[in-house]
Amino acid sequence: MLERYGHGGDVWTAEEKFGRGREQFLDFSSNMNPFGPPDAVEEVLRSGWKNIVRYPDPAVRELRGKIAAKYGVPAESVLVGNGAAELIDLIVRVLQPEVTALARPSFSEYEDAVLKTGGRIHGIPLRAEHCFRLQKADAEEALKRSDLLFLGQPNNPTGRLIPQELLNDLAGSGHPLILDEAFLDFVPDEKNVTLLRLAAESRHVAVIRSMTKFYAIPGARLGFIVAHPDVIGRMSRLQVPWSVNYFAQLIGCAVLEDEAFHAKIISWLQEESPWLAAGLAGLGLEVTPSDTNYLLCALPEQSPINVRILQEEMGRRGVLIRDASLFEGLGTRYFRTAVKLRSDNERMLAALSDVLKAAQAGEISLERGGR
Ligand SMILES: Cc1ncc(COP(=O)(O)O)c(C=O)c1O
Structure with missing residues (x-):
């Protein structure tokens, strides 16, 4: 399996497994914007590299200020982290x-963050018959059975937003709620959906954002959380000093x-996602x-094969998908x-079609695996 370390996007494991250079894979297993980072990233790295001799700002002042201004929240409600992943861990520890x-x-x-602190999990089922949308009755049950709700908005791997009315009810319930808006930048209606402002005012709601997906900078590690200043203070006391390096800032x-x-990313996705979804459905998926x-x-x-075999056969063809x-x-x-640029999406669909045909023809099966 490619998720040896728990996540998609691991081209190092793919290289070991499939014996081809890691640059040669088409990686659909992690969900970056496929245009790559904005041009400004190259410019600031070129001009800024000499500052590597200095420690980064331990309080991340400039970036915190910019985040606060962009989202209309006070800077003392913002903590920047070494990716959203660090903030998930820190908030649960707090x-x-x-x-x-x-x-x-x-x-x-x-779940990993909760288990590390010795907590227990109440699982809220998302069901295929509801197209994986969170249901009110299940959310209400979760309120009764937990002292924290931790939800993705939208959720990964389902890609579904929480229905707005239900979200408003949950946020207004007074129950502690952490919302992971790591992929919300890709949602056209983001400004109306985000709870960032509410999180800055509320004692029980916190909102986490990742900057690595939308800006295609996962190698830099960058995310932030907006919460009540007391919570932010407690998190920052637990955070390792200089956790957000100079280049990430x-x-x-x-x-x-x-x-x-x-605007470019939003308009690409609005066209490309339905196109790819139709292509996938056309293959019988x-x-x-x-x-x-x-x-x-x-x-x-x-299907005569399962997704483990599918992932392996796709990997042999140079295309990485996430075993969900x-x-x-x-x-x-x-x-x-992931949804990528049209030519890559076409290559992914062609590889999928090839594998599915081979499976139908009995050339690949559960017993025999791939070649
Ligand atoms: C839903 C979700 N939240 C958070 C993260 C972590 O993002 P980051 O790269 O900012 O640590 C990921 C990474 O895949 C994710 O899928």
Whole structure:
């Protein structure tokens, strides 16, 4: 399996497994914007590299100020982290919930953070018959059974937003709520959907954002959280000093206000996502409608192969997909794919079609695996 270290986007493992150079894979297993970072990233790295001799700002002042200004929240409600991943870990360590309710399936780091602090999990089922949308009755049950709700908005790997009315109810309930808006930048209606402002005012809501996906900078590691200043203070006392390195701070400042880049990504996705979804459905796959830049798909029920074999066969053809059966709550038919540029999407569909035909012809099967 490619998710040896728990996540997609691991071209190092793919290189070891499939014996081809890591640059040669088409990686649909992590969900970056496929245009790459804004041009300003190269410029600031070129001009700023000499500052590597200095420590970064330990309080991340400039970037915090820019984030605060962009989203209309006070700077003391913002903490910048070494990726959203660091902030997921820190907030759970600060809140120390006994029972955390999280969706099944959802991003594994929520559960890992809870288990590391000795907490327990209440799983909230997301069901295929509801197109994986969170249901009111299940959310209400979770309120009763937990002391923290930890939800993705939109959720990974399903790509679904929480229905707005339900979200408003949850946020207004007074129950501690952490919302991971890592992929919300890809949602056209982001400004109306985000709870960032509410999080700055509220004692019980915190919102986490990743900057690595939308700006295609996962190697830099950058994210932020907005919460009550008391919570921010407790988190920052637990954070390792200089956790956000100089280059990440520099990049964050350079990309945050790039409105043209933002508009380009939104318009690409609005065209490309339905196109890719239709292509996948045309191959006989079940495709979950998505609110963001990845699609959860399933092999047909009667498929002669499971997703582990599919992933392996795709990898041999140079295309990486995410085995979504590894997410708690999904069966062996599920995989997740990013939406990329048209020519790459075409290559991915061609590889999928090739594997599915070989499976139908009996050349690949569960017993025999691939070649
Ligand atoms: C839903 C979700 N939240 C957070 C993260 C972590 O993002 P970052 O790269 O900012 O640590 C990921 C990474 O895949 C993710 O899928």
